[in-house]
Amino acid sequence: MRRLLNKLVSAKRGSDDSRAVGLLAVVLLMLFLSPAGLRAQSDEEAAQTREADRWTIVHAGTLLRVPGKEPLERQSLVIQNDRIDRVVAGYATSESLELDAAKVIDLEDDFVLPGLMDMHVHLTGGSLPDSVPDEAADVYRLTIGIVNARKTLRAGYTTVRNPGATGWSIFALSDGIDAGELEGPRMFVAGHTIRIGTDGGSGSCYSVESCRAAVRRQIQMGADFIKVYATCSGGQPCSHEKAPAVFLKDELEAVVQTAQSREMKVAAHAHTTAGINLALEAGVDSIEHGSWLDERSYELLLQSNRFLVPTLMVRDLVQRNLDKIEDMTPERRTRLERSQKEHPRRVAEAFKAGVVIASGSDAGVVPHGDNARELEWYVAIGLTEMEAIVTATVNAAKLLGEEQDLGTLEDGKYADLIAVSENPLEDISALTDVDFVMKGGAVVVPR
Numbered sequence: 001m002r003r004l005l006n007k008l009v010s011a012k013r014g015s016d017d018s019r020a021v022g023l024l025a026v027v028l029l030m031l032f033l034s035p036a037g038l039r040a041q042s043d044e045e046a047a048q049t050r051e052a053d054r055w056t057i058v059h060a061g062t063l064l065r066v067p068g069k070e071p072l073e074r075q076s077l078v079i080q081n082d083r084i085d086r087v088v089a090g091y092a093t094s095e096s097l098e099l100d101a102a103k104v105i106d107l108e109d110d111f112v113l114p115g116l117m118d119m120h121v122h123l124t125g126g127s128l129p130d131s132v133p134d135e136a137a138d139v140y141r142l143t144i145g146i147v148n149a150r151k152t153l154r155a156g157y158t159t160v161r162n163p164g165a166t167g168w169s170i171f172a173l174s175d176g177i178d179a180g181e182l183e184g185p186r187m188f189v190a191g192h193t194i195r196i197g198t199d200g201g202s203g204s205c206y207s208v209e210s211c212r213a214a215v216r217r218q219i220q221m222g223a224d225f226i227k228v229y230a231t232c233s234g235g236q237p238c239s240h241e242k243a244p245a246v247f248l249k250d251e252l253e254a255v256v257q258t259a260q261s262r263e264m265k266v267a268a269h270a271h272t273t274a275g276i277n278l279a280l281e282a283g284v285d286s287i288e289h290g291s292w293l294d295e296r297s298y299e300l301l302l303q304s305n306r307f308l309v310p311t312l313m314v315r316d317l318v319q320r321n322l323d324k325i326e327d328m329t330p331e332r333r334t335r336l337e338r339s340q341k342e343h344p345r346r347v348a349e350a351f352k353a354g355v356v357i358a359s360g361s362d363a364g365v366v367p368h369g370d371n372a373r374e375l376e377w378y379v380a381i382g383l384t385e386m387e388a389i390v391t392a393t394v395n396a397a398k399l400l401g402e403e404q405d406l407g408t409l410e411d412g413k414y415a416d417l418i419a420v421s422e423n424p425l426e427d428i429s430a431l432t433d434v435d436f437v438m439k440g441g442a443v444v445v446p447r
Contacts, residue, residue: 063113064113118157118361120362122163124167157185163227174189226265228266231272260283307399311360358396415438421433
């Protein structure tokens with residue numbers, strides 16, 4: 001809501017964004033005039049109508065409270081409103097905890113763990129019908145995002161990072177979820193991707209000064225972090241292994257320094273070796289994709305304590321294209337076939353070298369709701385099931401800088417948790433079939 005209000009106030013008549021802002025004003029009005037929106041208008045009114053604390057007790061047959069540590073048997077998660085108050089051994093009751101009343105959720109036959117986190121999704125991405133005019137595209141993207149956000153949450157992903165989107169719809173989606181009017185995961189949004197260009201569009205830049213301005217524009221829009229295209233996209237010929245970065249070093253440094261002036265992190269889309277290493281030298285916080293990592297990349301990632309978000313799940317899509325597209329040029333086929341082998345191998349090599357992986361699927365390029373397929377890939381390249389789960393919980397929270405609230409089921413953190421009927425430490429595929437989802441103490445998918 002805050003971000004949409006800022007946009008409506010700052011939009012200039014005749015600007016590139018004014019039409020989209022006008023359309024999204026309708027969405028804002030609907031949210032603002034809803035019962036929840038009206039309640040939010042006055043802190044005093046909210047205080048007068050505040051409900052008593054809501055207590056919930058979750059009985060967990062097996063509880064992975066902190067991924068990376070051994071799970072516990074027969075535990076009770078005691079939840080006050082949206083956060084974990086404590087965890088006690090055995091199956092507690094309201095009486096044993098001296099609570100006036102508490103709802104008890106029986107997951108005694110299940111494996112319970114923190115809600116999963118995907119650090120690379122595009123909830124409002126995808127193609128639009130040809131009949132949709134440009135001025136209506138953002139509204140259509142919002143409807144796409146509403147569907148995808150619901151799929152993602154119900155798949156057990158309670159938090160996502162959305163690195164790059166078109167238009168304003170991604171902010172409307174995030175604000176609608178925050179307001180409780182839309183169902184979806186907790187979102188961290190980058191806004192428009194910073195990219196090489198002279199068209200003057202949001203995110204477009206071509207020099208140190210214009211790149212600073214492009215980053216400041218995303219900050220003004222309400223971005224939580226910044227995304228920059230350090231290389232071409234993976235499907236383009238200019239993303240081959242030996243291709244150069246698309247930015248100059250001083251331009252990338254300008255992006256990073258401007259983001260840091262507001263204590264914001266920078267995610268770099270980077271496929272080529274030169275682009276990966278230049279982005280790391282410029283100080284970015286994460287490498288997205290990392291198709292052509294080399295020894296220097298591992299060294300830079302370790303030295304700077306940065307993160308790798310591999311998006312290996314895209315390999316499924318590439319393989320399908322290799323299998324079904326008969327008229328692909330020999331050059332492109334050779335390049336994609338080599339990437340199919342080298343990308344997973346180099347990610348595995350980076351992990352063995354000590355590089356920290358945060359799980360990211362690139363859902364939007366690949367199907368939403370199948371996000372846990374990314375974890376299956378990690379196990380396939382040599383991570384243990386526990387190590388794979390850590391990438392989607394503990395490591396993801398650290399990448400966001402939100403480890404005080406997310407990533408584990410420790411006292412004081414958000415009550416984001418999921419349950420599966422099989423043990424994912426024995427078979428990671430158990431996480432592709434989630435039986436129960438709770439986000440912020442509220443049950444989304446009941447057992």
